[in-house]
Amino acid sequence: MTKASGAMTSNFVELRDLRVAFDGVQVLHGIHLDVAPGEAVGLVGESGCGKSVTWLAALGLLPGKAEVSGSVRVSGQEICNAGRGALEAVRGGKIAMIFQDPSSSLNPVLRIGRQIAEALFIHRGLKGAAARTEALRLMDLVGIPDAHRRFDHFPHEFSGGQCQRLMIAMALAGEPDLLIADEPTTALDATIQAQILDLLNRLRAETGLALVFISHDLGAVSQVCERVCVMYAGRIVEQGTVSELFSEPRHPYTRGLFDAIPMLDGPRSRMVPIPGTVPNPRHLPAGCSFSPRCANAVELCRHDMPALHHDGADRGLACHRPVGTAPGRLSQTRILESIQ
Structure with missing residues (x-):
């Protein structure tokens, strides 16, 4: 949940209006995100939506040409664009990150x-x-x-x-409070994926570690996370608890992600892909970035960017024309069954 910047919070990490630009082209558009101690948060979306960039920016790991603004507070300490000493005190010791391809990260x-x-x-x-x-x-x-x-x-x-x-x-060597797992199961077969997810759950139970799980795999996210943020074109477009989001996805993009999951058992049905691709950051639509791919879009969507509005403690939605409350093609139970 986004909280007022002056309020006392118990969050371990708070991102406020985090923005990133490369050569003047904006790729992150004001990310607000909290992670509480011991919490597991999933960050999902297609490749190019800004999931990894969000946390690379937060930890000061982007190349020098990146322009980063906003606020990143870790245990109340501001580290956005901080000096090397302040960042090194956080990286590895308080927050550790495992990257997408282990073979390229090991010497x-x-x-x-x-x-x-x-x-x-x-x-x-x-x-x-x-x-x-x-x-x-x-x-x-x-x-x-x-x-x-x-x-x-x-x-x-x-x-x-x-x-x-x-x-x-190696990430645990610094005894961090937060582990950021960037697509940790992408290149692994289904059996090994399940083992890695079980390992992350066990480590959280044994150490009290908080987790940010970056993935395009909704099934994996449902197994390790309590809360999910859906990103599209550098913005969070929907967020909520796993049970809320899986039982009632309200953003057309979130519904599209669910409908594109193949069913491996039960009655056969045609998989419904999301038409089109994630837009080039240099040529974003004037209004909602998803409007060119959205069957629900109306003229308002094409000219006015919807803000992320919160409904309750964890539920957030940025959409002028949310989908109905009926469950999508796959429920949380069916998704879990399809990957086991």
Whole structure:
């Protein structure tokens, strides 16, 4: 829920009016988002909607040409466009991020034990035998079998799923309060995906870790998150609890995401794709960015950008013409069944 900037809150992270531009082209348009301690928030949408950019901007990880404005507060401390020292105190120690492709994030010429030990030294000052002991504990924690033997293996000697587990182990090395998982299951087969989701749920239960789960997979989001934000063209267009959003998606884009999920069991039905593509940030429509792809659009939609209005504690919607209250083609139960 978006709260007034002057109000006392219990949120761990607060993003307020976060905006990003590259070479004068706006790609994020005023993101407001909170993450409470221990909460799991899903961020969903098609590729190019701004999900990863939101958190790369928040942590100061975008290239120098990016123009970032707004507010990013972590435990009440402002870090948007902060200096290197302030950012390094947050990155890894308070907030850790695992990136989309573990194979490109791990150093191929360094043994995996050394890479985890390096993170332990940077964030906690551990070295030598103490670092090795803790690295082995983290490898055991994330489910790497025979950790003592595999401590000295190189990244190419691990499977894709194991590399993702190792990335999670490295992220946990700094004992962060928040883990940002950017498409952590995209390149994995269904069985390994389920194992990674189970691991994230177990880690949250055991450590009290907060989680931001970035994904285009609504089924995966429903398994690990309590709240979901739907992004389109650099804006949050709908948000709510998992049960609210899955039982009653109100934005036509959210409904389109549900209708595009293939059914793997039950009666056959034609999958309904969303027509068109995410617009180029250089050529956004004058009104609602989704209006060229929306069957519900009217003239108002094509000329007036709807604001995100909140209805209750968690429910938010930015739409002039929301869809009806009838469930979409797939309910939350059917989505869960279709991925198990």
